[in-house]
Amino acid sequence: MTLRLPRRPFARRPPLPAFSGKLHDARTATVIGRLLGAAIAVCFVTGLVSHVLQQPPAWLMDGLPARPAWGYRVSQGLHVASGIASVPLLLAKLWAVYPRLFVRPVVRSVRHALERLSVAVLVSAAVFELFSGLLNIAQWYPWPFSFVPVHYAVAWLLAGALLLHLAVKAPEIAAHWRSRSPGTLALPEEDAPDRRSLLAAVGAAVGAVTVVTVGQSVTPLGRVDLLAPRHPGHAPQGLPVNRTAAAAGIRPRAEVRENWRLTVSGPLPYALTLGELRALEQTTVTLPLACVEGWSRSAEWTGVRVRDLLDRTGAPPTARIRVTSMERRGAYRVMEMGRTYARDPLTLLALRLGGEELSLDHGYPARIIAPNRPGVLQTKWVTRLEVL
Incomplete structure (x- = not known):
């Protein structure tokens, strides 16, 4: 006796889609x-x-x-x-x-x-x-x-x-x-x-x-501004914070105030306490903080012009500078600035934002603010300027 298995029906390839829409042209x-x-x-x-x-x-x-x-x-x-x-x-x-x-x-x-x-x-x-x-x-x-x-x-x-x-x-x-x-056929009316x-x-x-x-x-x-991730006006001191002091490993404010010094390295190196830096001539400018994520907002910044700090150390007019932050880690902990930025009168080592002392998240005690510059290069928690 021969046992015959039922034959499977031949599997047909599914037909290709048929597109009847007239606008796929x-x-x-x-x-x-x-x-x-x-x-x-x-x-x-x-x-x-x-x-x-x-x-x-x-x-x-x-x-x-x-x-x-x-x-x-x-x-x-x-x-x-x-x-x-x-x-x-x-x-x-x-x-x-x-x-x-x-x-x-x-x-x-x-x-x-x-x-x-x-x-x-x-x-x-x-x-x-x-x-x-x-x-x-x-x-x-x-x-x-x-x-x-x-x-x-x-x-x-x-x-x-x-x-x-x-x-x-x-x-x-x-x-x-x-x-x-x-030379082409017009679309039907x-x-x-x-x-x-x-x-x-x-x-x-x-x-x-x-x-x-x-x-x-x-x-x-x-x-x-309903779908954007952030509204620039709704933030501490009127500016958003991408990288907080905690994320950067910055010590508490009181400890920073007690131990902080600004070191300026150049032909005539020197160091300044926060009080000494505040005693220098202060300049106020209005500049936007603009970040790569697309948000930006103008603010009033007050601080010491970077070119004045460079002149004090005897830096030549063509010198660029290296700026170092107190943060312990991060791709932008160290930043270099060309002479056009370093010598621009709008470039500040800012101490105040909107008339108030910088918050810790905004770079207390001092941060860079310069014109026409990405926010990631507006270094916060600055502790050292080095003439190159």
């Missing part, structure tokens, strides 16, 4: 793409400015401009705002083109294979840059690598992939750049309202996410 992708490209270009250029100001090459350190005083505030605010605006644009762009993922055959030629590879790199880099940037704004780093160098490196990868994509797609982009470009509705919705999304976050750097929009 080249014209829609081009319109959204040029807006996304503009936002990414602004984000890339301002990010490059920020990187150079934070980590200048040695040959450029003495040539970095200290004016306009609000320069970094504007450039970094634009960087974060354009990055946030790019998120809904990127999602809309991917929605317009994703049916092409299901086109068969997957690869038609060597040129087509390279094109798809470049698109994969472009999309991956864009997604990484935008969403890692969002997490940086919230100061949440759920990854094992250092954010700044990786974010900077991937930005160049994104720029290269974007330029390659534009070069490959140039004929198609040119053909669909205008609504009625010569009945579909025009749908495209306008889609673009209006994307524009509204871009405007909404920008308006409710940009108030952290654009003061007039502070009242609608």
Whole structure:
């Protein structure tokens, strides 16, 4: 007797999706793409400015401009705002083109294979840059690598992939750049309202996410700063604190007051107690504190001009300085400042903020405040100035 097992039915490959939507077309992708490209270009250029100001090459350190005083505030605010605006644009762009993922055959030629590879790199880099940037704004780093160098490196990868994509797609982009470009078929009249509705919705999304976050750097929009991680006005002494004294390992205020000395190292080295520093000529300036996370706020600072301290030690006009903080750990515990910053009359070793003595979290007893400079380089808890 022969036992026959029932045959399994032949497993058929599921059919590919059928896309009936009329807006997954080249014209829609081009319109959204040029807006996304503009936002990414602004984000890339301002990010490059920020990187150079934070980590200048040695040959450029003495040539970095200290004016306009609000320069970094504007450039970094634009960087974060354009990055946030790019998120809904990127999602809309991917929605317009994703049916092409299901086109068969997957690869038609060597040129087509390279094109798809470049698109994969472009999309991956864009997604990484935008969403890692969002997490940086919230100061949440759920990854094992250092954010700044990786974010900077991937930005160049994104720029290269974007330029390659534009070069490959140039004929198609040119053909669909205008609504009625010569040599292309016009979209049926009945579909025009749908495209306008889609673009209006994307524009509204871009405007909404920008308006409710940009108030952290654009003061007039502070009242609608609903989704930004911090409101610059709601903080000790009117300024947010990214790194607290406890996180930096700073001793209690009374102990700092008793033991602190400012050491100035140069041709004629000297040291000052806090009382002696307060007895020197005090200067008051209004400068913004602007951080890489995109928030900024102007404040009134009072202290001793750094160039006066350098003149007292006999430093030459071309000298740069090294500033050392009391904090026990941190990537910016030691900072170098080029001569344009060190000699600028707005650059202070600040002792007071808004007419009040600095709080411990804001750098008591003394901190650097300089024009057109990232917040991470406005060193707090300064204990040593060294002429280089």
